[in-house]
Amino acid sequence: MNLKIYHIPALLQESVGGLNIRPDGVYVDVTFGGGGHSKEILKRLGKNGRLLAFDQDEDAYQNHIPDPRFTFVKSNFRFLKNFLRYHRIDEVDGILADLGVSSHHFDDSDRGFSFRLPGDLDMRMNRLSRKTAADVLNEYSEEKLSDIFFFYGELKSARKIATAVSAYRRSKKIGTVSDFLEIMKPFAFREKENKTLAQAFQALRIEVNDELEALEEMLFQGLEMLKPGGRFSVISYHSLEDRLVK
Structure with a gap:
């Protein structure tokens, strides 16, 4: 599947830059989609860095990134904490969420x-x-x-x-x-x-x-899993999401 057709990542430099990525850090992209944000995070990670990416849509797996630092989790991001623990991760340096629907979904x-x-x-x-x-x-x-x-x-x-x-x-x-x-x-x-x-x-x-309930659960879990000084970068698209994020 062509990444450009699947989804063009929004605010790519701003959202990833906001994570202030450490080369050896552990990061999570909870809305993998076409993988645009994940690829940019991997560019900024060193060989000992790690990235986990969540997406509940099986179509997104076709954009899987063949990189030993990358782990794809086929799940709703509301189960963030459970899957981080499953992968033996107790805390992370940063989390990125690009909320809403990808262009792939609208075009299908x-x-x-x-x-x-x-x-x-x-x-x-x-x-x-x-x-x-x-x-x-x-x-x-x-x-x-x-x-x-x-x-x-x-x-x-x-x-x-x-x-x-x-x-x-x-x-x-x-x-x-x-x-x-x-x-x-x-x-x-x-x-x-x-x-x-x-x-x-x-x-x-x-x-x-169940988007708003899932978002609220992910936000609370994400804050719990962040290291002191960690960054949470969220792109929201409508007022309902915005209220929860703020």
């Missing part, structure tokens, strides 16, 4: 992350997980859907969207991106269409992957 119509591409409403980061975005829309109560769209998507029309979902699924099961776009038509006005749809898809993605 089979994953259902983008409202711009047709496909099934999946949105699972880990495809071994059971719950998909379609499951959320078909099975959750109207009240719970309203909460998801309001709190995770920050949509003022959350309650009306939930009601529309409930009405739609009474006559037809929701299964595709096109189905959800049909439901969203009355709420995605032309001047704010892309923003509204992005917020609605974000809400579903956060729920499917």
